[in-house]
Amino acid sequence: MIKRQISFANHGYQVDAPDPCPICHRHSEIEVTRADLIDSGKGVQVIYRCAYQNCRQFFFGYYSKIGDPTLIRTSPIKPNSSSFPECIIELSPLFISIFNESEEALQIGLTQIAGPGYRKSFEFLIKDYAISLAPEKAAEIKTKFSGAVVNDYIPDPRIQAVAKRSLWLGNDETHYLRKWESHDIDDLVNLIKLTTNWIEIDHLSKSYIKQMPEA
Numbered sequence: 001m002i003k004r005q006i007s008f009a010n011h012g013y014q015v016d017a018p019d020p021c022p023i024c025h026r027h028s029e030i031e032v033t034r035a036d037l038i039d040s041g042k043g044v045q046v047i048y049r050c051a052y053q054n055c056r057q058f059f060f061g062y063y064s065k066i067g068d069p070t071l072i073r074t075s076p077i078k079p080n081s082s083s084f085p086e087c088i089i090e091l092s093p094l095f096i097s098i099f100n101e102s103e104e105a106l107q108i109g110l111t112q113i114a115g116p117g118y119r120k121s122f123e124f125l126i127k128d129y130a131i132s133l134a135p136e137k138a139a140e141i142k143t144k145f146s147g148a149v150v151n152d153y154i155p156d157p158r159i160q161a162v163a164k165r166s167l168w169l170g171n172d173e174t175h176y177l178r179k180w181e182s183h184d185i186d187d188l189v190n191l192i193k194l195t196t197n198w199i200e201i202d203h204l205s206k207s208y209i210k211q212m213p214e215a
């Protein structure tokens, strides 16, 4: 962790500096502009500035109290969106937009909102994928529970295996009690991304087989 010296009321303190910049996401130098106590001394706020010449944005860093160097959060931030394969963007644009919103919620610290958001994004992904495999069953797929869609309309066992686990963890994000206590939102995100990777493999393989039929 990179340290920065901040000072106010004639005292200097070392604090953990934000890294990377929360706006351009580069590991550039972060300059301290000003620091002071806030909330009647219950917190410390620092105005930082990114030194990268195409960014130069100011932003705040928040600390709990004098002497505690731990950076609690920075604000504002520009969400760093995950990228997805072209076929996933075409298959389910709503999955992409809900996933991105959830990612933004997570990055600004709204963890309780992010989890159900990821769960919702996954429902769109899996239903849109199922509909692409069986377009004649679209009406049925749209009204079924996601678990039933995975069981009944996703024939590839590898995709089915990761999709089921995504749903298990996704349900944990929306229910009062957690079943999978040693797994968290990071695992859910990994499983959703794994599912998109398998869908891409399936999609690309089929399209090459179609383009290049055996003689």
Ligand SMILES: [Zn+2]
Residues within 6 Å of the ligand: 021, 022, 023, 024, 025, 026, 028, 050, 051, 052, 055, 056, 057
């Ligand atoms: Zn920057």
